[in-house]
Amino acid sequence: MVHIVVISDTIVRPENYEDGSEQVKIHLTPWDLSFLRTEYAQRALIFPQPNPGTHLISQLKSSLSAALKIFYPFAGRLVKIDNEDDGTKSFIIDCDGSGVKFVHASAKTVSVRDVLEPANGTVPDYWSEFFPANGVQSWEGVSKPLIAFQVTELKDGVFIGYGYNHLVADGTSFWSFFKTWTEIFSTGFDRKSFPPLPLCGWFLDGIDYPIQIPISETVPSSHAGLVAPSLPHLEKKIFRFTSAHISKLKAKANDEVVGYGEDLKISSFQAVLGHMWQSIIRNSDLNPEEVIHCKLAMDIRQRLNPPVKKNCFGNMIGLAATTTTTREMLDNGLGWVALQLNKTVRSQTNEELRKFADNWVKSPKIPNRLVANNSLVVAGSPRFNVFGNDFGWGKPIAFRGGPGIAGHGKILAYPGTEKGSMEIHTSLWSHVLDKLLADQEFLQHVIAVSCTPADCSL
Known part of the structure; x- marks a missing residue:
């Protein structure tokens, strides 16, 4: 039996924080508030074992404290405001220095191989114990830390699991923070050598803030994310695309796009x-006339006019939806499908984004979940510098998704360990996955890595 022992559970605050100092308050946008009912995004990096004598936990805490002095919004809390004049609610982030959760755990009977190549190809039942924010939803940030870490010492490595509130940051901002943390740890850089944190700021002219939301939209749903017993069970699998796979798919898609009379370039x-x-x-x-969607989480920083800074801190994620039917999908080739995705991405202009925000403020709707049975929902990005983070004892061995709301069609896209490769983490109905794994047309362009139960991973 595997035992994961929690050694300590503490709060790490920004260094030199003084109570009563001037506090920054961040107003939330429609894109932020759309995540109010979603669970914290939980992920993990697995590192090699540090050299003996490394004061691992104390150094991680002290460097994290220094990083939080720079990335101070993570150390704040969500504040709920009661608007008594009309009975609505509003939310802001108060950068009050309350601190982040830091758990130190030990699993000395578990090896890195046990994690990456589990028995029978399925993640063990203790998987969720590697993560610090299981079941925590964004609205709970009023009392819970906006980001949490768990450092679990394995037999031959270190497992760093984390979960963060999407109201405060997106993947771009998180990886910027994590990179800063590793640099402070490995080099001892003084935080003064880092430039001040640029906040994305409020950029929606003509919209009053904080945004007022009907109470009905702020009440957490007791059944959000639950799957009915009558439905088939979900399974997870990671698919790895090598640089050669990607080059062939990209060439195929671009050749076919020319055949559709389009002078466009399809990305990898x-x-x-x-x-x-x-x-x-x-x-x-699916029924041939079934309407299907692919919802892609995308960075909108440079799509606004004027654009906000590329490295500004915050949550700047919009959800762009490509819609078609099963028949259209199957009657056309890869180039046509990629072209529809390309057109959807290009349609996310400054005008469309501001129109969405203006309409959302007039009638706020906060979904209980972002995953639907007729949709793919794609998060993450193969552009994130996941494997460029090194605390000084070696770059990450692997990236993994953590527990959270799962549903058919949930996709995570991240860079692979090999240069130019890509990993797609999927959550699918088991009968769909079984057929996919027997589909030679699909498999000729991909390597299947591992299969995991839906309630344990991603």
Whole structure:
């Protein structure tokens, strides 16, 4: 039996924080508030074992404290405001220095190989114990830390699991923070050598803030994310695309786009995502007239006019939806599918984004979950510098997704360990996954890595 022992559970605050100092308050946008009912994004990096004598936990805490002095919004709390004049609610982030959760745990009977190559290909039942924010939803940030870490010492490595509130940051901001943390740890850089944190700021002219939300939209749903017993069970699998796979798919998609009379360039990610989406639909036994969607989380920083800074801190994620039917999907080739994704991305202009925000403020709707049975929902990015983070004892061995709301069609896209490669983490109905794994047209462009139960991973 595997035992994961929690050695300590503490709060780490920004260094030199003084109570009563001037506090920054961050107003939330429609894109932020859309995540109010979602669970914390939980992920993990697995590192090699540090050299003996490394004061691992104390150094991680002290460098984290220094990093939080720079990335101070993570150390704040969500504040709920009661608008008594009309009975609505509002939310802001108060950067009050309350601190972040830091758990130190030990699993000395577990090896890195046990984690990456589990018995029978399924993640063990103790998987969720590696993560510090299981079941925590964004609205709970009023009392819970906005980011949490768990450092678990393995037999031959270190497992760093984390979970963060999407109201305060997106993946771009998180990885910027994590990179700063590793640099402070490994080099001892004084925080003064880092430039001040640029906040994305409030950029929606003509919209009053904080945004007022009907109480009905702020009440947490007791059944959000639950799957009915009558539905088939979900399974997870990681698919790895090598640089050679990606090059072939990209070339194929671009050749076919020319045949459709389009003078456009399909990106590597659009080609890979098009291949995944079309293959999943081909093996889903859907009605030909079924309307299907691919919802892609995308960075909107440079799509606004004027654009906000590329490195500004915050949550700047919009959800762009490509819509078609099963028949259209299957009657056309990869190039056509990738082209629809390309057109959707290009349609997210400054005008469309501001129109969405203006309409949302007039009638706020906060979904209980972002995953639907007829949709793919794609998060993450193969552009994140996941493997460029080194605390000084070696770069990450692997990236993994953590527990959280799961549903058919949930996709995580991240860079692979090899240069130019890409990993697609999927959550699918088991019968769809079984057919996908027997689909030679799909498999010729991808390597299947591991299969995991839906309630344990991603």
